[in-house]
Amino acid sequence: MTATAGPTTTAIxxxxxxxxxxxxxxxxxxxxxxxxxxxxxxxxxxxxxxxxAGASAVTPPTTRDxxxxxxxxxxSDGFRxxxxxxxxxxxxxxxxxxxx
Numbered sequence: 869m870t871a872t873a874g875p876t877t878t879a880i881x882x883x884x885x886x887x888x889x890x891x892x893x894x895x896x897x898x899x900x901x902x903x904x905x906x907x908x909x910x911x912x913x914x915x916x917x918x919x920x921a922g923a924s925a926v927t928p929p930t931t932r933d934x935x936x937x938x939x940x941x942x943x944s945d946g947f948r949x950x951x952x953x954x955x956x957x958x959x960x961x962x963x964x965x966x967x968x
Contacts, residue, residue: 912937
């Protein structure tokens with residue numbers, strides 16, 4: 869199976885994670901939405917785009933120990949959005965997700 873040029877998959881990550889750092893503090897919703905993109909540059913582009921639209925910064929684009937890049941923002945309702953590039957992550961032609 870052939871992988872696509874770049875993953876664009878949105879996943880819901882459930883569970884309380886560092887909610888005290890989001891715009892709403894402890895009253896923030898207890899989950900975040902993760903959007904996987906094809907490049908580290910896209911992480912930065914999405915981060916800048918949503919900050920310009922009024923989101924609050926939680927974590928700036930950062931190179932992670934696992935080799936990818938991620939950033940996090942909170943929208944006006946306190947929902948956290950993670951933008952992630954994982955270089956080992958791919959979406960196959962049939963839509964299945966694979967990772968090393």
